[in-house]
Amino acid sequence: MKIINPLIIVLVLVALAYFGVKAGLTALFGVVIPYIAIVIFLLGFIYKVIGWAKSPVPFRIPTTCGQEKSLPWIKQNKLDNPSSTLGVVIRMALEIFLFRSLFRNTKAEVYEGAKLKYGSNKWLWLGGIVFHWSFLIILVRHSRLFLEPIPGFITFLEKADSFMQVGVPLFYMTDAGILAAVTYLFLRRVVEPQIKYLSMPADYFPLYLILSIAITGVLMRYFIRVDVVNIKALARGLVTFQPTIPDGIGVLFYIHLFLVSVLAIYFPFSKLMHLGGVFLSPTRNLANNNRAVRHINPWNPDIKIRTYEEYEDEFREHMKKVGLPVDKE
Amino acid sequence: MVKMLEAEELAKDITETPSLLNGKGPDREWMDTPAEFRDGNWAYSAKTKAIESLKMPYARDWSPGDEDWKLPENWKEIISEGFRERLDKFRSFKVFMDICVRCGACADKCHFFLGSGDPKNMPVLRAELLRSVYRNDFTLAGKLLKKFAGARPLTMEVVKEWFLYFFQCTECRRCSVYCPYGIDTAEITMMARELLNLVGININWIMDPAANCNRTGNHLGIEPHTFKTVVESLCEDIEDVTGITINPSFNRKGAEILFITPSGDVFADPGVYTMMGYIMLFEHIGLDYTLSTYASEGGNFGLFNSNELMKKLNAKMYHEAERLGVKWILGGECGHMWRVINQYMDTMNGPTPSYMEDPVSPITGTKFENAVSTKMVHIMEFTADLIKHNKLKLDKSRNDHVRATFHDSCNPSRAMGMLDEPRYVLNNVLNNFFEMPDNTIREQTFCCGAGSGLNTEEIMDVRMRGALPRATALNHVVEKHDVNMLSCVCAIDRATLLALTQYWAPDVEVSGVTELVANALIMEGENEVRDCDLREEPYLGVED
Ligand code: HEM
Ligand code: SF4
Ligand code: SF4
Numbered sequence: 001m002k003i004i005n006p007l008i009i010v011l012v013l014v015a016l017a018y019f020g021v022k023a024g025l026t027a028l029f030g031v032v033i034p035y036i037a038i039v040i041f042l043l044g045f046i047y048k049v050i051g052w053a054k055s056p057v058p059f060r061i062p063t064t065c066g067q068e069k070s071l072p073w074i075k076q077n078k079l080d081n082p083s084s085t086l087g088v089v090i091r092m093a094l095e096i097f098l099f100r101s102l103f104r105n106t107k108a109e110v111y112e113g114a115k116l117k118y119g120s121n122k123w124l125w126l127g128g129i130v131f132h133w134s135f136l137i138i139l140v141r142h143s144r145l146f147l148e149p150i151p152g153f154i155t156f157l158e159k160a161d162s163f164m165q166v167g168v169p170l171f172y173m174t175d176a177g178i179l180a181a182v183t184y185l186f187l188r189r190v191v192e193p194q195i196k197y198l199s200m201p202a203d204y205f206p207l208y209l210i211l212s213i214a215i216t217g218v219l220m221r222y223f224i225r226v227d228v229v230n231i232k233a234l235a236r237g238l239v240t241f242q243p244t245i246p247d248g249i250g251v252l253f254y255i256h257l258f259l260v261s262v263l264a265i266y267f268p269f270s271k272l273m274h275l276g277g278v279f280l281s282p283t284r285n286l287a288n289n290n291r292a293v294r295h296i297n298p299w300n301p302d303i304k305i306r307t308y309e310e311y312e313d314e315f316r317e318h319m320k321k322v323g324l325p326v327d328k329e
Numbered sequence: 330m331v332k333m334l335e336a337e338e339l340a341k342d343i344t345e346t347p348s349l350l351n352g353k354g355p356d357r358e359w360m361d362t363p364a365e366f367r368d369g370n371w372a373y374s375a376k377t378k379a380i381e382s383l384k385m386p387y388a389r390d391w392s393p394g395d396e397d398w399k400l401p402e403n404w405k406e407i408i409s410e411g412f413r414e415r416l417d418k419f420r421s422f423k424v425f426m427d428i429c430v431r432c433g434a435c436a437d438k439c440h441f442f443l444g445s446g447d448p449k450n451m452p453v454l455r456a457e458l459l460r461s462v463y464r465n466d467f468t469l470a471g472k473l474l475k476k477f478a479g480a481r482p483l484t485m486e487v488v489k490e491w492f493l494y495f496f497q498c499t500e501c502r503r504c505s506v507y508c509p510y511g512i513d514t515a516e517i518t519m520m521a522r523e524l525l526n527l528v529g530i531n532i533n534w535i536m537d538p539a540a541n542c543n544r545t546g547n548h549l550g551i552e553p554h555t556f557k558t559v560v561e562s563l564c565e566d567i568e569d570v571t572g573i574t575i576n577p578s579f580n581r582k583g584a585e586i587l588f589i590t591p592s593g594d595v596f597a598d599p600g601v602y603t604m605m606g607y608i609m610l611f612e613h614i615g616l617d618y619t620l621s622t623y624a625s626e627g628g629n630f631g632l633f634n635s636n637e638l639m640k641k642l643n644a645k646m647y648h649e650a651e652r653l654g655v656k657w658i659l660g661g662e663c664g665h666m667w668r669v670i671n672q673y674m675d676t677m678n679g680p681t682p683s684y685m686e687d688p689v690s691p692i693t694g695t696k697f698e699n700a701v702s703t704k705m706v707h708i709m710e711f712t713a714d715l716i717k718h719n720k721l722k723l724d725k726s727r728n729d730h731v732r733a734t735f736h737d738s739c740n741p742s743r744a745m746g747m748l749d750e751p752r753y754v755l756n757n758v759l760n761n762f763f764e765m766p767d768n769t770i771r772e773q774t775f776c777c778g779a780g781s782g783l784n785t786e787e788i789m790d791v792r793m794r795g796a797l798p799r800a801t802a803l804n805h806v807v808e809k810h811d812v813n814m815l816s817c818v819c820a821i822d823r824a825t826l827l828a829l830t831q832y833w834a835p836d837v838e839v840s841g842v843t844e845l846v847a848n849a850l851i852m853e854g855e856n857e858v859r860d861c862d863l864r865e866e867p868y869l870g871v872e873d
Binding site: 002005048051052053054055056057058059060061063064065066067068069070071072073074075077080081083095099101102104105106107108110111112113114115116118124128192193194195196197198199200201202203269270271273274276277278280281282283284288289290291292293294295296297299300301303304305306307308311312314315318319321322323324325327 | 337339340341343344349350351352353354355358359416417418419420421422423424425427428429430431432433434436437438443444448451453454457468469470476477478479502505506507508509510511512513516543544545546552553554557558579580581582622623636637640641644645648649652670671672673675676677679680695697698699700701702703705710713714717742743744745746747748749750753766768769771772773797798801
């Protein structure tokens, strides 16, 4: 159920766009919904990040994954246990661009006599890296539709992405990358018992959604050609706030655009916000210099403690008997 | 007492009972599976006396085994309000509630999952127990989409489930090492325990020691006069072994250094040998230090209950340092004590009393730059520095009967990163040192299975399951290198690992590192023939 239901929802969304556009609602699907989506995305994203940022970080709690800085002759692991801001920046960059923590992943197996074995397991890391980098590059490549003239680096990115020079139109590696990676990420949630068990509908939904977006995109580019000149006119209209609905854009494009809009709307309310959250994770973005530099807790509570005085008052006679020094005779 | 399976039977049970561990997952979704209370999987509730002595709410007679937990009438509002308050106070909590993608990288990293196969022991699901309620009460998606978005309402069943599983997490942070966003289930467990505490759901093994620490200064409730006599009797044992008479000072004003260690070292076997080790080490180097009976507990059971209680107990350290006028504090071998000192103490109870000074070793002149604010140095940092500067007279061969490995305790590893100091010390005081496999040491170390206040007898089944990954790694080096000593720098470990070895690896003993240092120390004025270690085991070659 949790696997099928989200698929049905995505299929309904596709049908909605299809029949909507067939019924002539091109302005709704081509202009109104994309505008609503971008507004919800931006506001929702900002709202969420501000919400996180408003909560203070009372304690400096990095997870230390290597040797601390202590004595000068003991080699500190500056990447996994940074003690300076620069170190933290590098640690974060490695997390964000290379998924360093995920790279540590192992797979535990139990066998005869409850012995345990930990094998290297980098598939999730690989799938994650391919998926995210493909997604990012595809996103950036799309800006050719919105910008006029097309900036040099976009053309460069397209060249780099298609350097394998297969077929006409040129084949993008990231297209294959995203399809393969999302398929992998989906399959592991169906095949691996642990992952399947812990997954929820909200884990399958974005995968179906993104897969559908990628498939419709790939269809438009390689199989069912659409009128790119007119699509660009529509896109330019959106970003210049002079929306137009050129004729002759295939329904496939509207489905693609609608699914992207749904993704954007869904984004701020879902786990996809890990994009923003990873930057704010206190176990990763703080230096382990706690004993050298005091961290301030803005709400540090006043706590009444049991003072030495109270303690001595209770035990004074006993203390004197065994010759423990006391403050009051 | 609950009857335990024999080790072999438990191993068979873990390996063969169908579970997510061996790929045969349950059919029923976790949200539809109520928590199951059975003998041996839940800890006893806190006694009223402890709760009252700490002036905490809802002291009452109750047992987690009962149907009715006698919660205050408005428990739901209290928890919900407490939840909101903590979201507003802890960014970690708020972010961790939102961003988990359930990638499952953490799933098989928890020792409790590896020893039980129970899905709710996968860190991600442990967190979901709380997250599901968060979504329901605090997010739009949860309110609108309910179960589709992974939301469920807070019910008494949920509270019971929290109790079972948040007291089945040792706050070890191993899961956090592997998470792509650093989500730390320990942090979530700490929040959950605070929420439970708000409505008077506590366990005795945490609250009783905490109450004792508050009143008498140490977790066993030993009063000052007894504390002194016990330490003195340890000095007599030192005299028996070495022939040297040592008289440590107590509560002495004007000492240069205050030494604080977990009281387990003073009272419990085999921690006492480590205590003897400290006393011998300080005598050997002529350290100007004192022990305190008021701050006679390094460990902090408040950490396992709430940030407020942690602060309350920790405050004694600076309070006493100020009263005695010491320059800085030296801390003994303890795991969670160092989590508190390294990550919380200065923030909570700093800035340090004004006339404390930057910690400088009076023996080597080394300034501990990494501790200039908190002004508290770890005994391993201190000892490593002594050895590096050749200030200790050591005879490694005195430890030749020891074939040691080293258990990295969770907190010094993952909340501090003190990995190489103890290894440096060990390699300088003994000849036979062997590492356990790579994935089980340093930052990837496995918990003893009973940290964070769970080393209580009645949950031995849970503990021995949680101990399995550590035990497996240990047995690996026992088979390969005949290891007979599991050394560590943690007083809780010295209690819990003992249970672990007795059950899973009966030929291995447990020791602190400083005990092994003292074994190798050539003390001035010692017996001409020093023929046995602190446990009065003969040195190798002595018996013939
Ligand atoms: C910036 C740092 C980011 C990191 C470190 C990161 C990391 C990850 C990881 C480790 C996964 C797990 C894969 C899985 O669950 O199957 C994941 C999933 C995902 N991420 Fe990211 N991500 C980042 C940014 C982004 C961005 C910018 C997006 C934009 C759309 C995004 C969208 C997704 C999606 C859709 C998934 C799939 C979820 C699923 O598998 O169910 N992520 N991310
Ligand atoms: S590793 Fe982190 S993101 Fe992945 S399931 Fe565990 S807590 Fe969630
Ligand atoms: S902190 Fe440790 S005990 Fe708790 S869930 Fe994570 S790995 Fe398990």
